[in-house]
Amino acid sequence: MASAAKMHFSPEGIGVPLTPAVITPTPRIAIVVASIRRAEEIGQLLSHLAVQTLPPFSIILSVEQPSDLPPGLPPDINVVMGPKGLTQQRNRGLELALSMSDLIVFFDDDFIPVSDALEGMARLFALAPDIVAATGLVLRDGVKRGGISYNEALETVRAYEEQRVKAQPAKVEHTGELYGCNMVFRSAAIGACRFDETLPLYGWQEDVDFTGQIMKKGSTVRTNAFAGVHRGVNKGRTQGTALGYSQIINPIYLVRKGTMRPVKALILVTKNFLANHIRLLRPEPFIDRIGRCRGNWRGIFDLLCRRCNPENVLTLH
Structure with missing residues (x-):
């Protein structure tokens, strides 16, 4: 990956990276989505992954049964099935992704990324070899308000893409807590780290636990280099x-x-x-x-x- 540009952290923890014109070599990005009973939401997410400015190398859907999948699934989508439970499902997807990726992204099935989210991830990791994991900017989060409709999320993403200044340097700050709805890891740093399957069902705080494991390998950061909306759909959540x-x-x-x-x-x-x-x-x-x-x-x-x-x-x- 490119190493000419450097990532600098200020005393406050905010980084101002230079933006390279070209990302070389282009990283293989695998996306893992763990889901149950949300076929519609998976379909909506896939439509946004299909228009990314930097296409993913692979998409892995980790589900419990065929009814969890949307109809007309493209043949190049990888599907792994097994017992439900967020940590178990993410681990099954992770095992497959490790052999085919440089970066592994975990998106919730109800997350709507901006169109250059993967490109932003690639730039960030190319600029900063010490970064092993990152979580992006959540433009809106529906978890605490009963959910955000797909159309609302779409409007928010479009407004953000129209208003932001792409040439503006990304901000980066160290964090010990990645947000599970959108987080990306350097594959080479994962090693034996896995999501703790002792945390069953929705796996509450599984993202913090995984962060606690991988932050021993390098920097874990929060950044606006990539962004999206977390809809917070109630369907399929732990009661x-x-x-x-x-x-x-x-x-x-x-x-x-x-x-x-x-x-x-x-x-x-x-x-x-x-x-x-x-x-x-x-x-x-x-x-x-x-x-x-x-x-x-x-x-x-x-x-x-x-x-x-x-x-x-x-x-x-």
């Missing part, structure tokens, strides 16, 4: 009680594992516990606050009984 349980147990488990800082875990657990209980008074129609509170207390009970195992969420009824 209230299970998520509430994971909100308590998973951070403590990751602290003990060494991939999450204790202060981060304390803030995360406290924030979610308080939010769930305060908003019981006026719960959002798209969030099961009662279920989350029930799960929170079950998690606390298990901690008091010294049962800190994320997989116990599978026994909840």
Whole structure:
């Protein structure tokens, strides 16, 4: 990859890279999408991957069953099937991607990237050999507002592409937390790192755990070199009680594992516990606050009984 240009980080952690005219050699970019029950969303994402200014070398869909796939899937799309669970599905896609890529991208199935997202990733990694992982700019995130429609996401992406100044240097800052909806890794740095399959179902905080593993290999950054909209579609997500349980147990488990800082875990657990209980008074129609509170207390009970195992969420009824 190009190495003539350098990435410089200011004391505040903001980088101002020079932009090369040509990316040489062109990296092989593999995209992994783990999904269940979202065939429509996969189809919409694929339509945006088809018009990238730098085409992906391969696209891997990791699903549970054929009904998870959109009709008329192009023959060059790779499909891997197996039991559901975000960490398991991502690992199956990762195993396939490692043998055919220089960069591995994980997109959520409801993420809509800008048209030059992959090109931005390629430039970033060409400019900075020390960067091993990056997460991009999320223009809008529908997770906390019940989701964003496809048309809304499309309008946001188009407006961003029209208004931004492409010649403007990208900003880069160090981070210990990549956002799982859009993150990219240097394949050579992954090695034995895998998503922790002890985190079942939606794998809450699996992105932070993976970041904690790979940041030992080099710099992990947040950047506006690539961008998109995370729609936050509710369909297919972990339900209230299970998520509430994971909100308590998973951070403590990751602290003990060494991939999450204790202060981060304390803030995360406290924030979610308080939010769930305060908003019981006026719960959002798209969030099961009662279920989350029930799960929170079950998690606390298990901690008091010294049962800190994320997989116990599978026994909840």
